[in-house]
Amino acid sequence: MDGLGFLIEGIAAIEWHHVVMWIIGFLMIFLAIKFKMEPTLLLPMGFGAILVNIPFTGVLNGEDGSFGILDVLKTVGLDTGEIFPLILFIGIGAMMDFGPLLSNPKLFFFGAAGQIGIFFTIVLAALCGFGLNEAITIGVIGTADGPTSITVANSLLSGTDSAYLISAITVCAYSYMALVPVIQPAVIKLTTTKKERMIKMEYNPKSVSKGTRIVFPIVVTLISGLIAPASVALVGCLMFGNLIRECGVLGSLADTASNVLSNLVTIFLGITVAAGMVGEDFLKLNTLIVLALGLFAFVFDTFGGIALAKFINLFTKKKINPMVGAAGISAFPMASRIVQKLGIKEDPSNHLLMHAAGANVAGQISSVIAGGILMAIAGI
Amino acid sequence: MTDLIRVMEEGTSSGIQLEYNPETVLRTLNILWQGLLSVFIVILVVFLVVVILNLISAKSAKYKEAHAGEPTYSDKMKEKWANRAAAREDRKAQRLLEKEARKIAREEREKQKAESQENDENKDK
Numbered sequence: 001m002d003g004l005g006f007l008i009e010g011i012a013a014i015e016w017h018h019v020v021m022w023i024i025g026f027l028m029i030f031l032a033i034k035f036k037m038e039p040t041l042l043l044p045m046g047f048g049a050i051l052v053n054i055p056f057t058g059v060l061n062g063e064d065g066s067f068g069i070l071d072v073l074k075t076v077g078l079d080t081g082e083i084f085p086l087i088l089f090i091g092i093g094a095m096m097d098f099g100p101l102l103s104n105p106k107l108f109f110f111g112a113a114g115q116i117g118i119f120f121t122i123v124l125a126a127l128c129g130f131g132l133n134e135a136i137t138i139g140v141i142g143t144a145d146g147p148t149s150i151t152v153a154n155s156l157l158s159g160t161d162s163a164y165l166i167s168a169i170t171v172c173a174y175s176y177m178a179l180v181p182v183i184q185p186a187v188i189k190l191t192t193t194k195k196e197r198m199i200k201m202e203y204n205p206k207s208v209s210k211g212t213r214i215v216f217p218i219v220v221t222l223i224s225g226l227i228a229p230a231s232v233a234l235v236g237c238l239m240f241g242n243l244i245r246e247c248g249v250l251g252s253l254a255d256t257a258s259n260v261l262s263n264l265v266t267i268f269l270g271i272t273v274a275a276g277m278v279g280e281d282f283l284k285l286n287t288l289i290v291l292a293l294g295l296f297a298f299v300f301d302t303f304g305g306i307a308l309a310k311f312i313n314l315f316t317k318k319k320i321n322p323m324v325g326a327a328g329i330s331a332f333p334m335a336s337r338i339v340q341k342l343g344i345k346e347d348p349s350n351h352l353l354m355h356a357a358g359a360n361v362a363g364q365i366s367s368v369i370a371g372g373i374l375m376a377i378a379g380i
Numbered sequence: 381m382t383d384l385i386r387v388m389e390e391g392t393s394s395g396i397q398l399e400y401n402p403e404t405v406l407r408t409l410n411i412l413w414q415g416l417l418s419v420f421i422v423i424l425v426v427f428l429v430v431v432i433l434n435l436i437s438a439k440s441a442k443y444k445e446a447h448a449g450e451p452t453y454s455d456k457m458k459e460k461w462a463n464r465a466a467a468r469e470d471r472k473a474q475r476l477l478e479k480e481a482r483k484i485a486r487e488e489r490e491k492q493k494a495e496s497q498e499n500d501e502n503k504d505k
Binding site for chain 2: 116120212
């Protein structure tokens, strides 16, 4: 029977953190399937969390020098230039329609205000005792943007003692993005009055010329690149995807980027991020603190947009519905849908979708710019 | 739960210890205003550029509307280039004609020359 001892080696090596991570993995898969919460990422991540927490797993590099697929993918796709999130940005850019934003450029400022949570969270993380780079990466959860969070976290933490936080930050960013339909209505209801939520906003769609649509991604790349060169990779990939979409002569490429390419990268990204979810490193008190700080960042982002709308309303005759400000985060298109739903709930004739969509894409651009600026400030 | 937290604090090999550092907090306060200001500055610049682009396209649309039916600048340019191309073709054809005329004249002269030479030779005989 001694010869068959290897059959129970794996079972005998199970420790408490393996079991906890399996439960977390199952929970992520359950949330993805049952409640359709960011299933494209939560499902691969949940399955990956189970894979990497099987004792003596073969998906990670072995101590004997053998290669594991997830570690190899992580090295290629995340550690070496954050290739996966950046390629994903090309796909996201190809999906985005900047029309509502370009026809009402005032909405840009709601995107900027929707990043306030990032910076307050950085201070709060430092108060909790995290180092500067850790605090910055935790704050970046507030971009409400998975690829940006991964890129900044990898740039600042990869190869350091705090590298284990990358997975926590990624999981946190995507989980809260999935929880936007729960977090945002609560914050909106807490910070606005019924009267404010009922403010009607006229929508006068101005046609945006093809030239403006083509010039816009190039100009944004140039401006953000000249002011914060570290943001060029992030902004550049997003805007390149959008240029493919808007140029009008690369229809099949735009279609591939927004469907095939982004789906392909998402599959690899989700399961690769899970390579960092090894229970031994992941289950720390710090991870719980990161989760709490991430929530704080999301709440303050939402509040930032609402506060700006209320501030503008003090000086203007044409009032802005503060809920539109709340849509100025990167979680596209959930944030704008939520605002539309809440608007209709208060007054069935109040359609805020197009305003909210404009603020939402402004949030997408601003979050990428904020990520680049933080990398520049951190000296990357 | 307390046990779990204790195990999570003690039972892991790597990771950072949380330690309050006033210097780091001060730096993050700097990041707070610098970062926020930078984001708003970049967005302000982008906003201004978009406003200018919209103004240009609105003016262009207005101009097109006001001059509907009239030839556009591009049409004028196309016409100008077409005229130039036609003139070039004319000049080319003219040059070819002149060349042909010169050739004919030369041949005529050579013919006359040959005839006069023949006449001279006949006279001599």
